[in-house]
Amino acid sequence: MKSLFKNFAPAHFALALITLFLTVSTPRDVRADEPVKTIDITAKRFEFSPNQITLKKGETVKLRLTTADVTHGLFQRAFKIDELIEPGKTNEVTITPQTVGTFTTICDHFCGVNHGAMKMTFVVTE
Amino acid sequence: MKTTTDRRQFLTMLGTSLGIGVLYTAMPAAAATGAPTEFFNFLGEANGERPRPFSFVQLSDAHVGFNGPPDPLGTKAFERAVELINSLPQAPDLVLFTGDLTHDTEDKDVHAQRMKQFLEISKRMKVGKVKYVPGEHDAGLDGGALYREFMGESNYSFDHAGVHFIALDNVSRAKPEVGPEQLAWLKKDIARFPKTAPIVVFTHRPLFDLKPDWEWFTSDGDEVMNILAPYQNVTVLYGHIHREHDHTEGNIRHLASRSLIFAFPDPEQAQDKKPIAFDKEHPFRNLGGRLIKEDNGRASVSSIPMDEVQLSLREFHEINGVQQILKPLSY
Numbered sequence: 001m002k003s004l005f006k007n008f009a010p011a012h013f014a015l016a017l018i019t020l021f022l023t024v025s026t027p028r029d030v031r032a033d034e035p036v037k038t039i040d041i042t043a044k045r046f047e048f049s050p051n052q053i054t055l056k057k058g059e060t061v062k063l064r065l066t067t068a069d070v071t072h073g074l075f076q077r078a079f080k081i082d083e084l085i086e087p088g089k090t091n092e093v094t095i096t097p098q099t100v101g102t103f104t105t106i107c108d109h110f111c112g113v114n115h116g117a118m119k120m121t122f123v124v125t126e
Numbered sequence: 127m128k129t130t131t132d133r134r135q136f137l138t139m140l141g142t143s144l145g146i147g148v149l150y151t152a153m154p155a156a157a158a159t160g161a162p163t164e165f166f167n168f169l170g171e172a173n174g175e176r177p178r179p180f181s182f183v184q185l186s187d188a189h190v191g192f193n194g195p196p197d198p199l200g201t202k203a204f205e206r207a208v209e210l211i212n213s214l215p216q217a218p219d220l221v222l223f224t225g226d227l228t229h230d231t232e233d234k235d236v237h238a239q240r241m242k243q244f245l246e247i248s249k250r251m252k253v254g255k256v257k258y259v260p261g262e263h264d265a266g267l268d269g270g271a272l273y274r275e276f277m278g279e280s281n282y283s284f285d286h287a288g289v290h291f292i293a294l295d296n297v298s299r300a301k302p303e304v305g306p307e308q309l310a311w312l313k314k315d316i317a318r319f320p321k322t323a324p325i326v327v328f329t330h331r332p333l334f335d336l337k338p339d340w341e342w343f344t345s346d347g348d349e350v351m352n353i354l355a356p357y358q359n360v361t362v363l364y365g366h367i368h369r370e371h372d373h374t375e376g377n378i379r380h381l382a383s384r385s386l387i388f389a390f391p392d393p394e395q396a397q398d399k400k401p402i403a404f405d406k407e408h409p410f411r412n413l414g415g416r417l418i419k420e421d422n423g424r425a426s427v428s429s430i431p432m433d434e435v436q437l438s439l440r441e442f443h444e445i446n447g448v449q450q451i452l453k454p455l456s457y
Contacts, residue, residue, distance in 0.1 A: 075338070110230075110301075
């Protein structure tokens with residue numbers, strides 16, 4: 001055992017400990033090889049499905065957006081989401097919410113007579 | 127040339143709420159006391175046209191074609207506004223209509239019929255000119271094609287009595303935005319004016335983040351404000367929110383008019399964007415409702431029951447003060 005450490009200076013121990021600490025103290029960090037959770041959201045007049053999604057603060061998720069009818073939008077200022085959802089296309093947006101709370105998210109692409117009521121909610125918990 | 131007059135006083139406006147619209151008198155002090163000649167001459171030389179007092183009306187959100195709930199009266203409020211305008215002792219020079227002239231439908235023929243009905247009522251107004259911008263219910267589904275067919279271009283500018291009016295379209299791209307082409311046009315349009323030029327922008331949606339969760343914003347409104355920021359006398363008039371609102375950022379004051387169909391609640395008080403319920407006993411109850419008094423530079427606000435008021439007079443003193451004189455229903 002001793003030979004294993006004979007060239008390992010105290011500074012190296014400190015660096016290793018700091019690295020280990022940082023790794024375990026940021027559990028929501030996403031490593032390049034770690035798969036990101038994907039959530040499908042479908043828009044159709046005048047609703048989103050699902051209409052409520054619960055996320056963990058700091059959790060990175062990919063939203064996969066499609067429409068079942070006409071062009072819609074998905075807008076939430078706090079998450080910097082401002083996406084078009086066009087027929088025949090799949091749009092992806094990745095978010096990492098940093099604030100706990102309830103966030104009403106709207107369709108901001110005028111889609112018809114009840115457009116003003118088309119919304120969904122993100123609930124972000126600790 | 128020096129002037130002792132505060133330039134910010136220039137575009138002071140007196141507004142008379144019609145219960146369902148707002149009558150503005152530009153430069154009321156000049157109208158009452160005679161134009162401050164030296165100052166107006168200065169502005170005339172600087173801006174190319176000497177201003178003169180005049181009045182104009184803002185109307186908004188008629189939603190012709192909408193039938194209740196919450197408002198089963200259809201075009202009644204719109205027609206009442208037209209009658210009120212025609213009964214004013216002095217006809218306003220112009221009327222600005224800030225969008226949602228009609229309610230949307232996917233049936234193009236029905237929508238065209240609603241446009242025709244809107245114009246039929248609008249043309250009853252005995253005023254010099256009526257200028258329009260579209261709302262999303264007019265132009266959101268077809269990129270503004272039908273609107274332009276009936277009303278002409280959706281963004282443009284014109285000069286009137288020394289004031290530069292700019293119509294901005296923040297609905298035809300379907301999203302709440304003005305768009306890069308129109309921003310470039312706006313920049314070019316006002317570049318020829320000196321920074322003292324009085325400017326009135328009229329548009330449908332608010333150009334600032336009033337309540338994004340209720341789609342009460344314009345995503346590139348900041349860019350519009352950046353273009354307008356160097357100008358000292360800018361007023362933005364808008365609709366969309368179906369209630370009055372008064373907001374100032376920098377040199378720019380934003381004023382919203384009520385709707386001609388139904389009212390939305392105060393977003394600070396209500397959780398959901400649902401129209402205020404129609405009260406058949408008091409059909410115009412939600413069309414007004416604040417008494418604001420200037421008191422040593424500080425505005426005080428108290429609520430008044432709206433069924434006691436039919437007309438109100440709102441006077442803006444310089445940029446900060448607001449005074450409202452109420453007239454009883456029997457007036």
